[in-house]
Amino acid sequence: MMEIEKLLPENILKLKPYVAGKTIAEVKKEYGLERISKLASNENRLGCSSNVKGAVLEAIKEIQDYPDPIAEKLRKAIADRNGVKEAEVILAAGSESIISILCRTFFKNGENAVTADATFVGFFVQAGVRGIELKKIPVTDDYRFDVDRILNAIDDQTKVVYLANPNNPTGTYLKADEYRYLVDLIPDNVLLIADEAYYEYAAEVDDYLPAIDHRKENVIILRTFSKAYGLAGFRIGYAIADERLITEMLKTKLTFEPTAPAQAAALAAYNDQDFLKQSIELVKRGRDRLYEFFDEHGVKYRESISNSVMMVLDSEKEAIDFTQKMLEQGVILRRINAFGLPNCVRITIGTENEMNHFEESFIKIVKQ
């Protein structure tokens, strides 16, 4: 008889299958509800640019053909807007795919990565798939990266330092001087992955420094179309890095990712800066309103520069209870135990209507 434990390497057996959040349709059915607000996955609750649909329909006309493996048109648009060479840009099926590419490309056996304990679970998973040892440095009491401890954790076997800036799930970020200090002290032969999935929300913040404004040849910048551009369902993201690194990454990328419709959708979205602005404004207003609501109700939270805000509860049990009760009201939230913070709950900023729903449900629950 086949023995699964004998069939598989240790690092794969150790991985836990991904548990997806509930879909809107599931929650409607399970609780017999009509009104659902999905504030669980940091998607853009406004949707995406209205130009996307036409671009995708156009792309479908050639769907029998393989896509352009380097996504030339989109790559050029990204290179131009960021003031880099086209050869410094790679597109793939989401930043998760780029993280997978990085784990496949650069690690020799026995090499490790340094990151934080409370950060994007996608990196933990892809490192686990490749059997890479992770040194997870605890975040500070105010949920920020501990820059000195991160630097001190780098050893002769460290290949990568992974930091999401702004961070998910905390919404915190490295201040400009902290980022400069960190990047200047990381050895040349260690790669810094600067995951900027929330770049568009953060770009205007005074003391936030996007990696592109302080470039180093060992820094790989990750961006995505899944968040502010509202294209999570298409799976498309990109990296900007030194041309020599991109050349190596192109060797391990799945040849024909991202799909042709995804490339077309992303280009249309990228060219609609009005929709992007609207999305960013919605999140700013929604965050301020949520802080005010939480202050009024004595709820602890962490201020954020991304499109989510993290509530800090007293225990894991409270976080479980709160999330469940909100779900029964039709508000889907995300517990972030898998991200290393069992007593916290992450709330994606939604539309005005969705934030009303959140507040009304919160008040109902507190009164119960």
Ligand SMILES: *Cc1c(COP(=O)(O)O)cnc(C)c1O
């Ligand atoms: C959401 C998120 C991503 C997402 O990636 P895609 O694969 O592009 O959808 C990457 N990094 C962080 C920190 C995120 O929060």
